[in-house]
Amino acid sequence: MLDTCESILNATNILSSIRFHFELLIDKNKNSIHNNNNTIPETIFLNKLLNIKQTVKLSNTSNSSSKAQHFEQFSSQQISENYGMIPLESTQVDLSYINISKSFIWTVQRIQIEMSSIDAYQLHLVVTRYLSKLKHRPRHLLVFINPQCGKGKGRSVYEKKVLPLFDEANISVDTVYTERANHARDYINEHMSLDNYDGLICVGGDGIFSELCHSLLLKTARQAGLNMDDPKIDIKRPELRIGIIPAGSTDAVTFGTTGHNDPITSTLQIITGESLLIDIATVHSERGFVCFMATMLAYGFFGNIIRQSDNWRLFGPLRYNLAGFFQFLRNTSYHTELIITEPLEKYDSKALINNLNRHLFGNTVKWQGTIGEKIDSEQSSVPLVIKREDQYRTINCLNMPCRCEKSKYGMSPSVHLGDGSFDIILVKRSWRMGLFRFLRHVANDARTIEELSNVERYRATEVIIRPVITQQKEIGNWACDGELISANEVRIRAHHRALNLFASGICSEQIKKINKK
Numbered sequence: 406m407l408d409t410c411e412s413i414l415n416a417t418n419i420l421s422s423i424r425f426h427f428e429l430l431i432d433k434n435k436n437s438i439h440n441n442n443n444t445i446p447e448t449i450f451l452n453k454l455l456n457i458k459q460t461v462k463l464s465n466t467s468n469s470s471s472k473a474q475h476f477e478q479f480s481s482q483q484i485s486e487n488y489g490m491i492p493l494e495s496t497q498v499d500l501s502y503i504n505i506s507k508s509f510i511w512t513v514q515r516i517q518i519e520m521s522s523i524d525a526y527q528l529h530l531v532v533t534r535y536l537s538k539l540k541h542r543p544r545h546l547l548v549f550i551n552p553q554c555g556k557g558k559g560r561s562v563y564e565k566k567v568l569p570l571f572d573e574a575n576i577s578v579d580t581v582y583t584e585r586a587n588h589a590r591d592y593i594n595e596h597m598s599l600d601n602y603d604g605l606i607c608v609g610g611d612g613i614f615s616e617l618c619h620s621l622l623l624k625t626a627r628q629a630g631l632n633m634d635d636p637k638i639d640i641k642r643p644e645l646r647i648g649i650i651p652a653g654s655t656d657a658v659t660f661g662t663t664g665h666n667d668p669i670t671s672t673l674q675i676i677t678g679e680s681l682l683i684d685i686a687t688v689h690s691e692r693g694f695v696c697f698m699a700t701m702l703a704y705g706f707f708g709n710i711i712r713q714s715d716n717w718r719l720f721g722p723l724r725y726n727l728a729g730f731f732q733f734l735r736n737t738s739y740h741t742e743l744i745i746t747e748p749l750e751k752y753d754s755k756a757l758i759n760n761l762n763r764h765l766f767g768n769t770v771k772w773q774g775t776i777g778e779k780i781d782s783e784q785s786s787v788p789l790v791i792k793r794e795d796q797y798r799t800i801n802c803l804n805m806p807c808r809c810e811k812s813k814y815g816m817s818p819s820v821h822l823g824d825g826s827f828d829i830i831l832v833k834r835s836w837r838m839g840l841f842r843f844l845r846h847v848a849n850d851a852r853t854i855e856e857l858s859n860v861e862r863y864r865a866t867e868v869i870i871r872p873v874i875t876q877q878k879e880i881g882n883w884a885c886d887g888e889l890i891s892a893n894e895v896r897i898r899a900h901h902r903a904l905n906l907f908a909s910g911i912c913s914e915q916i917k918k919i920n921k922k
């Protein structure tokens with residue numbers, strides 16, 4: 406096994422593709438390998454290894470009776486010097502590694518191998534040497550735990566599931582248990598330099614993630630001297646990565662970036678240094694910068710639910726259902742104008758005409774490209790700006806699918822996490838049945854939601870949402886990432902891959918699995 410490892414290393418020098426071949430070991434030590442689920446893998450990728458420990462079994466002939474001792478107590482020099490003197494019989498090697506199940510859940514597997522002490526020593530040396538060369542793995546993390554999240558489970562998720570794995574992977578942590586809302590934000594702002602950390606981690610839900618995301622992006626913008634109030638600003642990606650251990654009540658961000666809300670899966674993805682660049686959108690009002698959008702901005706129905714539930718805190722978590730029901734009965738719609746900029750795409754002439762026809766039908770279209778010659782040429786690069794005006798029950802901009810326990814696929818299952826665009830879902834005024842059908846699709850299967858007669862879906866890089874104030878008694882409420890915001894009109898702009906997360910993303914195979922469920 407060691408030979409194989411070394412030769413692969415010499416041949417390719419690509420650390421992440423190093424594999425340990427176990428068939429050699431299995432052949433050699435048929436009766437001396439034990440595993441916590443009785444299956445011995447034939448190969449393990451170096452990057453999926455967590456830890457290696459060796460326990461030396463002293464012979465009965467030594468002074469003390471048979472006892473175990475951790476090899477790490479000896480320095481390499483001592484071991485080689487003492488090899489001839491210590492009456493070693495054999496050594497047990499404990500190897501822990503990550504297994505990814507068919508449903509993409511990450512778990513830890515443990516193998517115990519009994520082998521000759523010299524083999525064990527060499528194995529330990531090689532594995533620890535190459536593990537230390539995996540530079541994308543974090544070594545030192547700052548962890549924020551919201552003890553109140555998900556009905557108070559934050560502390561136990563961290564202490565029972567997460568911390569033991571960080572210890573096993575030799576990751577050192579500084580821990581902050583938050584005592585109030587915005588505690589994490591203030592901590593990040595007050596600590597001038599976070600350079601000695603390899604990442605910021607939060608244990609909680611989408612709310613505490615949003616706090617970390619805001620503080621880190623704003624701190625980076627401040628340090629770069631950017632004017633956040635400029636709606637045309639290009640934000641700067643922070644150096645630090647953010648990791649989220651899901652322990653909240655919705656966990657839309659972890660569902661969207663790992664496919665699950667499993668604390669162990671997320672912890673192991675942090676340990677192995679998985680990296681996912683995601684888009685973040687800026688939200689500006691007529692007064693300047695308002696906030697970032699990581700998951701969803703809602704105007705009308707969903708914004709009203711957040712406002713209403715804020716006033717009904719005495720009902721506990723039930724307040725969201727009550728507020729939803731109340732807003733459903735009210736069936737209010739809002740006269741609103743939208744100016745949507747679609748992503749710059751390579752259109753061939755046929756696709757361009759189809760696209761135009763789609764938007765021209767019943768709408769006002771403002772074309773911002775030169776159609777004449779280019780439309781006949783093979784390909785053109787042109788953004789399309791569309792103006793829409795109608796009575797809407799709700800307008801939702803989604804940067805992530807927003808999957809959660811209550812929505813199997815999320816409201817916009819096909820939104821791309823890192824292509825510099827977001828989705829807009831418009832729900833027009835209709836009878837209550839129209840809204841009911843929309844909500845039922847969101848809960849069960851929103852993949853073809855735009856086929857509903859009262860729903861439209863757009864992909865955009867920017868949108869201006871402007872309520873048209875007429876004789877209406879009220880305008881709707883705005884909520885961004887679950888927090889109420891105040892604005893008369895908003896401008897939302899996507900920023901391509903503006904944040905780096907410790908997460909694997911969701912591969913097409915995993916999407917197929919989700920779709921089959």
Ligand SMILES: Nc1ncnc2c1ncn2[C@@H]1O[C@H](COP(=O)(O)OP(=O)(O)OP(=O)(O)O)[C@@H](O)[C@H]1O
Pocket residue numbers: 550551552553554555556583584585586587588608609610611612613614616652653654655656657887
């Ligand atoms: N110790 C604390 N006490 C009260 N509120 C806190 C505390 N720490 C953080 N918060 C705030 O609580 C809000 C919600 O927290 P979080 O998102 O972690 O949990 P959740 O609401 O259960 O989950 P989700 O957002 O996924 O529904 C956050 O906006 C955060 O600012």
